[in-house]
Amino acid sequence: MARFGMVIDTTKCVACMDCVVACKTENEVPEGLCRDWIVQEVKGAFPELQMEIRSERCNHCDNPPCVDCCPTGASHVEPLGLTVQVTGDVCIGCKACLASCPYDARYIHPEGYADKCTFCMHRVVEGLEPACVAVCPTRCMYFGDLDDPNSQVSRLIRSRKGHTLLPEAGTKPRIHFLT
Amino acid sequence: MHELTSTRANHLIDPSLHVWEWQIPVYLFLGGLVAGMMVISGYFLLSGRQKRTRCACFMLPSLSLILLSLGMFALFLDLEHKLYFWRLYTTFEILSPMSWGSWILMLVYPAILANLLLRLPAPLQVAFPRLQELSDQLVGHPMFVKWVGAVNMVLGGLLGVYTGILISTLAARPLWNSALLGPIFLLSGMSAAAAFVHMIAREAEERELLAKADNGFLMTELIFIALFVGGMATSTQVHQQAAGLLLGGPYTAVFWVFVVGLGIVFPLVIQLLAVNHKIQHTPVAPILVMLGGLLLRFVIVSAGQMSHWTGN
Ligand code: SF4
Ligand code: SF4
Numbered sequence: 271m272a273r274f275g276m277v278i279d280t281t282k283c284v285a286c287m288d289c290v291v292a293c294k295t296e297n298e299v300p301e302g303l304c305r306d307w308i309v310q311e312v313k314g315a316f317p318e319l320q321m322e323i324r325s326e327r328c329n330h331c332d333n334p335p336c337v338d339c340c341p342t343g344a345s346h347v348e349p350l351g352l353t354v355q356v357t358g359d360v361c362i363g364c365k366a367c368l369a370s371c372p373y374d375a376r377y378i379h380p381e382g383y384a385d386k387c388t389f390c391m392h393r394v395v396e397g398l399e400p401a402c403v404a405v406c407p408t409r410c411m412y413f414g415d416l417d418d419p420n421s422q423v424s425r426l427i428r429s430r431k432g433h434t435l436l437p438e439a440g441t442k443p444r445i446h447f448l449t
Numbered sequence: 450m451h452e453l454t455s456t457r458a459n460h461l462i463d464p465s466l467h468v469w470e471w472q473i474p475v476y477l478f479l480g481g482l483v484a485g486m487m488v489i490s491g492y493f494l495l496s497g498r499q500k501r502t503r504c505a506c507f508m509l510p511s512l513s514l515i516l517l518s519l520g521m522f523a524l525f526l527d528l529e530h531k532l533y534f535w536r537l538y539t540t541f542e543i544l545s546p547m548s549w550g551s552w553i554l555m556l557v558y559p560a561i562l563a564n565l566l567l568r569l570p571a572p573l574q575v576a577f578p579r580l581q582e583l584s585d586q587l588v589g590h591p592m593f594v595k596w597v598g599a600v601n602m603v604l605g606g607l608l609g610v611y612t613g614i615l616i617s618t619l620a621a622r623p624l625w626n627s628a629l630l631g632p633i634f635l636l637s638g639m640s641a642a643a644a645f646v647h648m649i650a651r652e653a654e655e656r657e658l659l660a661k662a663d664n665g666f667l668m669t670e671l672i673f674i675a676l677f678v679g680g681m682a683t684s685t686q687v688h689q690q691a692a693g694l695l696l697g698g699p700y701t702a703v704f705w706v707f708v709v710g711l712g713i714v715f716p717l718v719i720q721l722l723a724v725n726h727k728i729q730h731t732p733v734a735p736i737l738v739m740l741g742g743l744l745l746r747f748v749i750v751s752a753g754q755m756s757h758w759t760g761n
Binding site for chain 2: 371
């Protein structure tokens with residue numbers, strides 16, 4: 271069974287926000303909300319500064335607290351690609367999952383249910399890449415099966431230096447940032 | 450320097466999480482208060498106190514039903530997808546404390562109703578004479594009465610602990626990340642319920658008993674709060690930052706002055722003087738205890754949402 275994940279090359283990302291716009295368009299994300307966003311992190315002391323630009327979204331964690339805390343089963347792990355998904359008409363809008371996500375990746379859709387990045391599974395089943403990956407002008411995003419040692423994502427993780435976000439939170443995030 | 454700039458500006462999330470407002474603290478407080486009332490009235494049934502005609506325990510089941518329903522209504526108001534509320538009862542999610550809580554509440558209602566049946570309120574006695582007959586029959590079975598008492602105590606304990614566990618399992622918010630919140634909320638609920646019964650008790654002996662019990666709960670709660678803050682302040686960096694919200698941060702004054710000072714220490718001193726017959730029993734201490742319990746939930750729910758894991 272596939273275990274989908276992403277690799278994002280932060281040395282190529284220029285914070286153009288194309289991924290954000292593509293996601294909003296593809297998934298009809300309501301105004302004022304977003305499923306992915308850009309973070310610029312600056313560390314160090316002038317002139318020794320380090321900047322990392324990241325396109326962030328739900329990490330489709332291997333150990334997702336948002337699924338564990340959900341009282342209705344609306345938040346669940348989908349067998350296809352082991353992605354974390356929300357079934358809108360099972361969700362009661364209790365917001366426990368919003369509070370349980372250390373990445374603050376979720377929001378409440380104006381219709382009342384919890385919502386977030388789906389890894390564009392509706393595109394993936396058609397053999398397409400997620401919208402954000404497909405539109406990136408610098409091609410800094412890669413999507414694929416982390417369990418397949420020969421997939422591009424697995425090879426990149428093996429061959430390049432990188433990190434995940436807040437590994438100490440114990441969620442085992444599946445988005446890897448190359449540095 | 451370490452600076453994060455994000456383009457995300459999602460409602461309820463940014464700049465810091467604020468998904469839960471007044472409804473959840475009110476729900477947690479009323480849940481805790483009812484839990485305490487169930488334990489106290491269960492104890493009264495087990496100890497045979499309910500045989501006394503003026504026992505305050507007779508008021509507790511009907512009050513518990515009203516307060517619990519108000520709490521559930523507050524929870525309902527918080528839901529964003531209200532019409533799907535019933536989805537809670539189409540599944541049991543073993544890892545979700547909220548699912549446990551929903552099902553515990555389904556058991557709590559019949560337990561309180563069974564307790565209510567043992568001494569029907571006067572209007573119900575008149576309106577439903579058949580129910581009164583049933584009540585008379587049930588009271589004639591001491592084992593049944595004891596069972597109702599024991600079940601109320603156990604379910605009350607579970608409900609009280611649940612109100613704290615509900616948020617303590619949300620590990621993404623470091624301030625909530627302590628198992629001590631379960632006993633703290635249980636003790637706070639017990640002490641608020643004892644304070645309430647202390648206030649309404651009509652017999653001096655009962656008032657005395659409840660004031661003494663409340664003093665015990667308040668002292669234990671103080672110890673648990675000290676352990677909670679101390680544990681947090683000596684843990685990892687994110688937990689130290691979370692503790693900082695109560696130790697110098699924006700919640701310091703309200704927590705130490707109002708929750709701990711006026712909600713626990715001051716009423717404890719008053720009640721210690723009262724049980725030692727230095728001063729009269731007045732409603733001042735019980736009211737402060739209840740307000741302190743309510744404010745405790747507000748502070749923990751609000752400060753917890755402000756606490757977060759720091760970025761890489
Ligand atoms: S990033 Fe957040 S919402 Fe996504 S799977 Fe992990 S915990 Fe759940
Ligand atoms: S808001 Fe919806 S998806 Fe999230 S925990 Fe509650 S019921 Fe589950």
